[in-house]
Amino acid sequence: MADLYQKLVMLLGDDLTVLILGIVLTLGFIQFNSLFLIWLERKVAGHMQLRLGPMEVGPHGIIQTIADGIKLVGKQLITPRYVDKWLFMLAPVIVLMPVPLAFLVLPVHPGVVVLDMNVGILLIFGFSTLNVLTILMAGWGSHNKYSLLGAIRAVAQNIAYESPLLVTVITAVLWARSLNMSAIVDAQDKIWFVFTPWGALAFLIFLISATAETNRAPFDLPEAESELVAGFHTEYSGMRFAMFFLAEYTNMFIVSAVGVTLFLGGWRGPILPGFIWFLLKSYVLVFMFLWFRWTFPRVRFDQLLGFAWKVLLPIALVNLVVTGGAIKLIDLIR
Amino acid sequence: MTPVQGLIRPDLVAKIGFGLVAAATFGGAIIAVFFRNIIHNVLGLALALFGVAGIFFYLGSPFLAFMELLIYVGAITITITFAIMLSKPIGGPLPERSFKKTLGAGSVCVLIFGLLSYIVMGTKWTPAAMRSSDWSVKAIGQMLLTKYDLVFELISLVLLVSILGAIVTARYGRGRVE
Incomplete structure (x- = not known):
């Protein structure tokens, strides 16, 4: 080798x-x-x-x-007659585009990262926003009421949950004092961010928002099968449908890996080599997403949006201020 | 120098990169202005902004590039689309293009273009070699809170006004229904 x-x-x-x-x-x-x-x-x-x-x-x-x-x-790729051809065909292609990019900046092992970028965390969140755009293209391009409703829900939900998600990410970045993914892991050499009181709260908000951002149950209203058939991908068949699933499951892993890097010390852990710890922790988080899905019933849409704007966002903002204060205090004591 | 690196000329790669992002910006802008379907317009705008992010990246400021993606592509175009989807039934016959409106919009565009070109031509640009090349997040943060303090505060004023506008609109609507 x-x-x-x-x-x-x-x-x-x-x-x-x-x-x-x-x-x-x-x-x-x-x-x-x-x-x-x-x-x-x-x-x-x-x-x-x-x-x-x-x-x-x-x-x-x-x-x-x-x-x-x-x-x-x-399977045959079925294209219904009245779809918007360009958007309908482009959506499943573009949905996979930002996915491999996120992996480039993830530190998976001590000293192992493909692209050690000093604004790595921004790369992941910058490109992950394209996901909503593709859902929109798919939902609108399908010329189907259910797809369109699914897309509208996806957009509203993603706007709502991106705010608390990014505020918790800022909290972690503030604690680590860097936007570089490797530096964020390095900053957690004494204590993982999740073991500080403000870190624990931020992690909880991160988990809830991440579930919503990846359109997973109990927040899977964009594809709620009992009301919307299959939401934005109702009209898609064969490999096009598979592309959406590929992207969805990879996004689940990416979000878990980002959570591990920001809050759970990345590849840090005793005895086992770094990348094993990284994968282990990531898959534990992924398992939690699966666990949520089969445990909680789906929420109603107004509850979903109200919870993001009226509960999560204020708590996340207060937590950000508290974290800033705590960092200042720790600096003073030292 | 390794064999393959000898074949790939950095200046050529940079030129191709710039060509791609410039093409995305112009292509997106053309879709945004000339296509008749409003959803296509918004997606064209998203493409143009994606190209602008690429230009920032090309100029060596990844921070600005990703912020452009996050805020303009991610938030603004999506909010615009959302407003379109909620406001007007999609499909059905397209309205006629009115000559007066096209003329008005065209003349405003020409005016802005002329003004911007005049300013760009009139400015004494510092050559790249003499400028500071420190585009780190720290430098940008310090600049925003010292040299460009007023601009920073004005932006928050704009946001405040839009939030107040949203609250007033929402409140008024609710009062009428009850």
Whole structure:
């Protein structure tokens, strides 16, 4: 391996090698992660409802998702007559575009990050906003009432929950005094941010907002199947539908990984190597998202928006001020 | 120098990069102005702003680039779309283009373009080598709270006015219904 790496560096140079390797690994990981998470979700759902979940294909159904994936690739791409052709076709393509970018700035292991950017956290949140735009394109382009309603809900929900989410991110950035993801992990060498009182509160708000931002139950109103068929992706079939799912499950992992980096000390942990801890912590958070989905009933839409604007945002803002005060106090004591 | 690096010329890559973001900006602007479907217009605007973010990135300020993405692409265009979706039934026949309105909008655009060009031409720009190249977040923060204090405060005034406007509109509407 080391020999091969040396040859690559000889041929391509340092930066290009790291970038190409990073992108290849990221794309591979995105596929693997989605396959694994879809299987995990069905298993978790099954066991929480006293069922077994998929059991047929492979031991405990572990290659069920691969079979489903092959089925989806082989399916016909149906384009209804009255759709807005450009938006309808572009939406599932653009939805995957910002996804690999976020991985470039995640520090996964001591000293291992593809692009050590000094405003890394902004890159992730800057590009994640494109997600809403694609939902809008899909929902509006489908020329379907249910899709449009789903898209409108998605937009309202994302605007509402992005505010408290970003305020908690600012809180963590303030505590770490850097927008660089590696520096944020470094700042948590003595104590993880979640173990401070203000950090714990910020983490709670982050978790709730992140659930809403990734359109997961109990906040999955954009695709509430009992009222909107399937929301913004009602008209999509085959691989186009699969693209939305790929993006959704990868976004779940990204949001968990960001949470781990900001609040749970990133790759820090005893005995095991860094990237194992990073993956372990991220998947624990992902599991919590699955757990929420099969535990809480879906909320009503006015409750959802009211909760974001009237409860989460004020608490997050007060918490930000308290954190600022605490940092100043700690500085004074030292 | 490695073999492949010798093949890729940095100035060429930079030129292609600039060409792409400039094309996105212009293409988006054209879609935003000339297309008849209002949702296409908004998405064109989003593309143009995406291109502007690319230009900031090209000029070496990733902070501004991501802020542009986060605030303009992420928040502003989405809010505009939201307003459009809530205000008017989508679909149905498009209204006729009125010549008077087109002429008015066109002349305002030409006027603004002339004014901006006049200012750009008249300004004595400092060459890049003599300028400070410190675009870190810290430097931007200090600039905003010292040299550009007034601008910073004025922006918050604009936000205050819009919040008050929103509250007044919402309150009035609620009173009428009851």
